[in-house]
Amino acid sequence: MSHVKLTILYYSSTGTNYKMAAVAGEAAGEAGADVRIVRAAELAPEAAIASNPAWKAHLEATAEVPVASLDDIAWADAVIISTPTRFGNVASQLKQFLDTTGALWAQGKLTNKVVSAMTSASNAHGGQEATVLSLYTSMYHWGAIVVAPGYTDPSVMEAGGNPYGTSLTVDLSGHFDAKGLEAVKHQTRRVVAVADALKRGWNA
Secondary structure (H helix, E strand, O other): OOOOEEEEEEOOOOOHHHHHHHHHHHHHHHOOOEEEEEEOOOOOOHHHHHOOHHHHHHHHHOOOOOEOOHHHHHHOOEEEEEEEEEOOEEOHHHHHHHOOOHHHHHOOOOOOOEEEEEEEEOOOOOOHHHHHHHHHHHHHHHOOEEOOOOOOOHHHHHOOOOOOOOEEEOOOOOOOOOHHHHHHHHHHHHHHHHHHHHHHHHHO
16 A cells, blocks of 8 residues: 555646546545645636636636645645646646745755656647656756656557656547546556655665
8 A cells, every 4th residue: 555645736727637637636546645636726817717618617617626735745745747738838827836836945845756747738749748848847956756657558659659748639629538548547656656665765
């Protein structure tokens, strides 16, 4: 049984990354981890949200999901982050939260946390790899241990073959290939297993 404390931090405008976070949470729970799923606070103006019915509906439907706090990061042994791609980069809502972690960094509370990232975009070359890699840049500054999926399971190739982190291609109707969720589960199990092994080794 794992003793890993895992925080799954996501931002989602219309629901894809929320679904990825939820599936990751289920897989982590099955692996025995203690899981928190939290969301980055919405920063977009109400007019922008109201202009997209799916965005507005998703925000209302997930209002009860806790907004991420620094305690959620300090508490965790491992953190999985899921963000939509925005021009090949991390969504501003999520980046804003990451930019508040400086106090934890200064206290050494981010060092050696196991981290991994996931993303989505509306086309296969919409910046998914760049988004995950740009997020990992912040994680290197944390002093975290990045655990990417690599090609450690057939589900990675079946989901599109992104070795840096699971990425889903979402059409204009919000649909994506469900095979990608198997890659999310594998990536999550890998994160939990590595975090558990490190935690046991350090405590031995």
